[in-house]
């Protein structure tokens with residue numbers, strides 16, 4: 001077998017330009033698959049980071065039943081913003097922050113016109129620890145307890161009401177009992193985070209101010225929680241659910257924003273389709289190369305048969321040649337891909353827009369580990385399968401005819 | 407027992423719809439140790455005959471016994487084994503394996519049958535010396551002259567210690583001086599090793615060297631057997647075995 005492998009390697013290297021072309025085709029397929037894969041992973045990471053670190057947190061806690069009616073921002077499913085719940089969640093290993101929120105709907109008015117809004121009251125010290133990227137796309141200043149009535153509006157909303165930083169208006173909302181109340185606010189900044197709904201409707205205010213407006217001192221409707229690692233989220237969420245019992249519901253970012261996963265999976269599907277095309281091209285290259293080799297070396301095959309080589313050994317020889325092409329091709333594709341991914345990642349990635357979003361993300365390509373094995377395997381097995389037919393053809397040759405070939 | 411026994415061997419090829427009859431009933435007996443020249447013009451059936459004797463091809467009809475064994479109904483791998491064990495081939499266009507050097511080319515038939523490397527290498531070097539290749543052992547075929555390449559082929563044919571060496575027009579691609587050297591070398595190996603040679607050619611000059619000449623024309627063996635030479639072959643074989 002060792003002899004066959006050595007012979008196969010030499011035969012592959014015999015026609016260097018053709019070997020280079022074939023290895024290039026395989027390598028290119030592997031390279032493109034891994035590069036595209038690395039950007040899909042990078043894009044997915046960016047989208048998930050935006051959700052987890054900029055919008056919803058790793059998971060959220062509400063009173064039982066909240067998710068069924070969350071569109072109405074109900075106030076009667078509330079709970080205390082201090083006490084055992086909060087401090088116990090904070091103590092769980094891997095939890096890095098807990099931000100209490102009071103979410104409600106109301107009207108924002110600038111004196112001449114008013115519009116429907118969804119308001120989130122936050123404690124900036126907690127909120128910005130849980131969501132370090134919350135204000136990445138903020139024009140102006142974040143919410144600050146030092147300015148008790150300082151609010152952030154969605155960009156479109158601020159524009160629609162003609163509000164600029166420093167100007168203000170009133171926010172009106174109904175308390176739990178249905179009593180309308182209004183308070184003056186001052187605009188601190190406008191947030192354009194790429195989400196159309198949030199840009200048109202959302203307002204962020206200090207928690208105390210919101211509680212004051214609604215007459216709900218010490219009460220909240222939502223906890224946003226952040227974790228050390230993204231992988232631990234489901235486990236920690238389950239732990240928190242356990243801790244709080246059946247009166248509460250815990251939902252991870254995946255459950256809160258299911259479309260993000262859909263987008264990521266769709267990207268993977270497109271990637272898979274593109275990569276299959278590369279693989280097919282590489283396989284055609286291999287079949288072509290190997291058929292040429294069989295054709296050119298017909299007399300040599302006849303000679304090997306004449307001196308007593310069995311048919312299956314001839315097949316093996318050509319399969320080893322395909323294997324050689326596969327090893328060099330996948331190896332070089334892998335090496336180049338890793339080098340490029342590493343280099344781009346070190347430069348900080350490339351700027352891009354996530355689908356359906358105006359926000360600019362930096363996509364940092366990451367080695368697509370879950371793609372690595374399937375890609376290399378597909379390229380490898382594909383190459384060898386591509387070599388199978390030519391190898392079989394070679395072994396089926398009649399020695400006399402093969403020896404007569406020119 | 408004769409080494410090669412052909413009885414009424416016929417061979418036809420199907421070329422599209424027409425049938426080409428290459429051998430029209432050939433009888434031939436070759437004894438151990440003989441050096442037989444098959445002489446015939448182009449297209450007369452020399453290659454066809456040697457291919458059948460060499461178990462590369464099967465006759466359409468007739469009986470072929472090699473060393474007493476009927477060859478007619480063996481399958482491919484069986485025949486490959488027979489060729490590897492009992493027969494050496496020397497071709498007109500050398501047919502060396504281009505990616506192997508001289509030593510590797512010579513050893514190839516033994517390597518594919520899994521022979522012990524050390525003993526093989528010793529034997530290879532000895533044969534290489536005998537055919538005058540010692541200075542070229544690490545050379546690749548394309549770095550050798552035609553005569554040198556044919557010496558490699560001869561060494562490759564002999565290294566398996568076959569009973570029979572078939573040389574199909576081995577001198578046709580060589581200049582006459584080199585051709586003479588190659589013929590002399592084969593005669594010498596025949597004498598010294600007692601290996602049976604069958605040598606085909608259309609070059610009448612080769613007759614000067616031959617002890618036994620059989621003539622083939624249009625697929626028919628003319629009985630040009632030189633009885634005395636045949637007898638000499640028998641004697642030689644008798645002494646050698």
Ligand SMILES: Nc1ncnc2c1ncn2[C@@H]1O[C@H](COP(=O)(O)OP(=O)(O)OP(=O)(O)O)[C@@H](O)[C@H]1O
Pocket residue numbers: 401419420421426427428446447448449450451452453454455608
């Ligand atoms: N595989 C084949 N298919 C069809 N016809 C063949 C085949 N092999 C040989 N022939 C025909 O059989 C006849 C004998 O051919 P063969 O090659 O045995 O002659 P040869 O004496 O070796 O000739 P040359 O001196 O040209 O080598 C020729 O007419 C040839 O065309």
Ligand SMILES: [Mg+2]
Pocket residue numbers: 452453454574575
């Ligand atoms: Mg011929």
